[in-house]
Amino acid sequence: MSAPIIRVENLGKKYLLRHKEAGPRYRALRDVLATGVKTGFGLFGRTGESSTEEFWALKDVSFDVNEGEVVGIIGRNGAGKSTLLKVLSRITEPTAGRVTLNGRVASLLEVGTGFHPELTGRENIYLNGTILGMRRAEIARKFDEIVAFAEVEKFLDTPVKRYSSGMYVRLAFAVAAHLEPEILVVDEVLAVGDAAFQKKCLGKMNEVAKGGRTVLFVSHNMGVMQQLCGTAVLLDAGRVRVAADTPTAVNEYLATAASGAEYRRPRPGAKPIWVDRATVDVVEDADGCRLNVTTEVVSDRAKSVSLDIRVFDAVGVAVAFAPVGSFDHSREIPLTPGRTRVCSSHDAGSLATGVYFLSVDIADPTVGYFDRVEQALRFEVHVPPAGGNYRRLQQAWGYGNVELPYREHRVEGPSAGVGA
Amino acid sequence: MTEPLAPAPALPRHKVILEPGRADRRYWYDLWVYRELLLQLARRDVAVHYKQTVIGGLWAVVRPLVTVVILTVVFSRVAKLDADGGVWYPLYVLAAMIPWQLFAAVLGESSNSLVNNANLVSKVYFPRMLVPLSSVGVPLVDLAVMVPILAVLMAYAGVAPPWQVVFAPLFLLFALVTALGFGLALCSLNVKYRDVRYVIPFILQFGVYLSPIGYATSKVPAEYQLAYHLNPMVFAIDGMRWSLLGVGDPFAGGGWAVSVAVTLIAGVVGVRYFRATEKTFADVI
Incomplete structure (x- = not known):
């Protein structure tokens, strides 16, 4: 070669x-x-x-x-x-x-390109496969394999609009995975x-x-x-x-990747709703460690959205998720046309010390994303300066990135009864 | 020891060079290679077209028949026009409605086809011309539904098809090619200028009156005949009436040459404009 x-x-x-x-x-x-x-x-x-x-x-x-x-x-x-x-x-x-x-070349820039919600799983396998460049005979040959991979045997003749989002994605990926x-x-x-x-x-x-x-x-x-x-x-x-x-x-x-604590969008987004600017600030004081995130969102419409903050460690592995409105809909953010600034604060006391990256997403809760800014911000968690008499977990140790907050402990066994 | 798998047959490597403005010499070959996608897209449109409607495919029959009734009432009863050769008026109108419906549906579907398939255009490569071409699927199925109805009405009126009925498919093909020629240009324009979406229904609405659907071409004054034939559907409709009912003469007066010329020009311009703009579709749509 x-x-x-x-x-x-x-x-x-x-x-x-x-x-x-x-x-x-x-x-x-x-x-x-x-x-x-x-x-x-x-x-x-x-x-x-x-x-x-x-x-x-x-x-x-x-x-x-x-x-x-x-x-x-x-x-x-x-x-x-x-x-x-x-x-x-x-x-x-x-x-x-x-x-x-x-x-x-076969390209997979999106999962389920060309899937039609009204068509059944079976029909969509053929349609999507052809769109991705497979021959009909080739699809027929791999059909059972695709269905088995996607785990949708029972729903082959159901329109995909009745599929759960998980099934939909599995079917779409299964077709693509069988491209050659x-x-x-x-x-x-x-x-x-x-x-x-x-x-x-x-x-x-x-x-x-x-x-x-x-x-x-x-x-x-x-x-x-x-x-x-x-x-x-x-x-x-x-x-x-x-x-x-x-x-x-x-x-x-x-x-x-993210040299600083501030992100500015380099050029206006082509999307209806997009993150224009974001900053992160780590506050460490007697109260613990807090992550203050400010996100400026530009929207062309009035819309209730959620803000998803994702935290990655120094080697880019996702370690934490800080949702505003994604799980608790009462916290959704009402956007109005124009610019909206969202200031959120998150308890980061259980994070190991070290460097982290932040991604910020604006989503239509449970529907889809308007904008995702990947690893746009960087912050560092330090050992508290006047940290008392405890040591803090460090990323570099490889023991993990989160110290689970301590609740209680009891000592049981022969020695437990000594004092009693 | 098991036999090693036979190596896959050595296909000639598909070599592609991407460069700015590089004319794709394999374009028409690629279109052929992707013919299965053409069928799949057409099949999808047909499968989806009448979903969630109560009477389903009957819509293909109801709409033209209602139009035939209305046009018969307006032109025959109110305006007191009569058909060439004394043909039963509803049949006279229906013979014209068949190519017109095909033309109108193909033009409407193909003009909006790229915009309606924007997700495909911006996410996958395939020869873009497949999209407007595949939009002939639904109109052709609708046509297939209309043909037996025509046969029934002809039997009812006691009209036997003349020998020239063998040419009917050619006139339908002419209507189809005309619609696609305009459709190719309009769908590429539509990618950039969404005004097209609003212009098409307008054109089709007028087209019903500017084409000899409710009346005979011979009713148009002689001095306007050539200008009237600038609408290629005049030739297609006259041709259908001649081949189905044996009335009129589509070649009288030489107007047909004007119609054919318009269709050829529309076809060439449509294909060229489409190919000139298709490379930017994904950036603009």
């Missing part, structure tokens, strides 16, 4: 940003006619262009992937990971450079389903990789990344920062 299976050379992708915050992404003919009239439809010189700005989502990206490699793509939000996957999977065309793919392309492009689909199913999916991915196929995999889960990928490409602001073995790339990512 001499030639690499994927060769990316000086790849660039440019978008034109229109400076009209939170405007619709599509245009109405009216807008075109209006600007056309203002500028004399281009007959009297060009004037209306000042409102757009060029933005390079990818710039001079070059790397090679050899056959059979499992390569992780990592980077902060907006680093260009999704754009890279879209170019590689031929959904969008590059603006500059060249990609050579020596094999068929030479190159598989996967975007963070493992962030779904229950733990047991996630484990199964990881096993399947490992199997795919061992079968000699090439996998490109995007995830924010550094633990999974290290487990699955031999090498990784770290993107930063559309450029390749590091392309090396996974531990090196992950360390570089974590060293720079």
